[in-house]
Each structure stands twice: as structure tokens, then as C-alpha cells.
Amino acid sequence: MHHxxxxxxxxxxxxxxxxxxxxEVAFTDQPPVDFPQAPSLxxxxxxxxxxxxxxxxxxxxxxxxxxxxxxxQLVWQQLLSIPxxxxxxYQQLARRIRNPKSIRAVGTTNGKNKLVIIVPCHRVIGSDGSLTGYAGGLWRKRWLLDHERTDLFTGLL
Incomplete structure (x- = not known):
């Protein structure tokens, strides 16, 4: 494994x-570490x-x-389809996997995603539009959502 x-x-x-x-793509609070040369991927x-x-x-x-x-795997695959x-x-995500009663399990699985940003778990919000649960902290979730929305608007100018 390389880092x-x-x-x-x-x-x-x-x-x-x-x-x-x-x-894995994860937020880290660990101090910088020198890693050997990373592979091209x-x-x-x-x-x-x-x-x-x-x-x-x-x-x-x-x-x-x-x-x-x-x-x-099914939940994470569905996350990749969120534009x-x-x-x-979370409720819509549970419906997409054809298991509408699995809202809690969907939320738990969302939180176990080890590929933040790449597999966009930050794009899942509460049914009332509120920001809920994000392993990287709600401030990061808000930043990522604002970044994506801002970028959409700049493309219209």
C-alpha cells in the first residue's frame, strides 16, 4: 500500500x-509524513x-x-450516480437501491465510505434539506456543496 x-x-x-x-481518500489531521515515491496512479x-x-x-x-x-457496494455505487x-x-438513496426501509443502514454505509470526494457521500443530505452526518465534519460538507454549487453558477456567466 502506498500513500x-x-x-x-x-x-x-x-x-x-x-x-x-x-x-482510500481521507481527511487527515496527522502531521505531514515523508512517504516514498508514490506510484503514478x-x-x-x-x-x-x-x-x-x-x-x-x-x-x-x-x-x-x-x-x-x-x-x-450497492450504496457506494449509487453515490457515484449523484451528479x-x-x-x-438518505431516503431517496434508500429508494434508489430499492430498499426504502434501509435509511439508517444507508446513512451508516455513507459514513463508512473511504473514498471521500471521489465517491461523493457529501452530496447526501437530510430529507428536510439539512446537513447531517459527515465523517470529515459538517463544515467540510458545507464547503464541498458550496464549491460545487458555485462552480455551476460560474459556468452560466
Missing amino acids: LRIDTPVGPILISGTADFIN LLNCAQQLYEYFSGDRKTFELPIAQEGTDFQ FGQTIS
Whole structure:
């Protein structure tokens, strides 16, 4: 497993993976560590994240893999279908997987997503439009949503 730490507008992010897959993109409060040279895939992931933060990227083109149950994989796959700049509720997400009573399990699975931003769990909100639950902190969730909405509006000018 290889690691690469980058600085972003929402704090340091640690990218972890192999030469073949990105396995984790996580916010970190750990002090900087010198890692051996990262494989090109991690450098590519960092570049795509920089492009996202600069407003030049709306989707990611990376081979990703995170371990999870079939249910978790289904939820994470649905997260990838939420368009840039849009949000859905946990209830809507549960309906999308054809399991409307699984709202709590969907929320728990959302919180276990190890590929923040890449698998856009920040785009899931409460049914009343409120920001709820985000492993990186609600301030980051708000920042990411505002960033995506701002970028949508700048494209209209």
C-alpha cells in the first residue's frame, strides 16, 4: 500500500492505494509524513483532486476499490450516480437501491465510505434539506456543496 498526502482547501487529504487501485481518500489531521515515491496512479488521483478544487473537474476517472459488503457496494455505487452540484436525501438513496426501509443502514454505509470526494457521500443530505452526518465534519460538507454549487453558477456567466 502506498500513500500520498496533499493539502487542499478543506485540509490535508491522505490518498492510499496500490499501483492498480485507489483504496482510500481521507481527511487527515496527522502531521505531514515523508512517504516514498508514490506510484503514478496516486499522483494522478492528486492531480484530479487539485482539478476538482480549482473548478476544472466534475467527475473522477480513477480505478477505485474499497472493501465492503454487497449492500455497502450497492450504496457506494449509487453515490457515484449523484451528479456534480446536486444532492439527494438518505431516503431517496434508500429508494434508489430499492430498499426504502434501509435509511439508517444507508446513512451508516455513507459514513463508512473511504473514498471521500471521489465517491461523493457529501452530496447526501437530510430529507428536510439539512446537513447531517459527515465523517470529515459538517463544515467540510458545507464547503464541498458550496464549491460545487458555485462552480455551476460560474459556468452560466
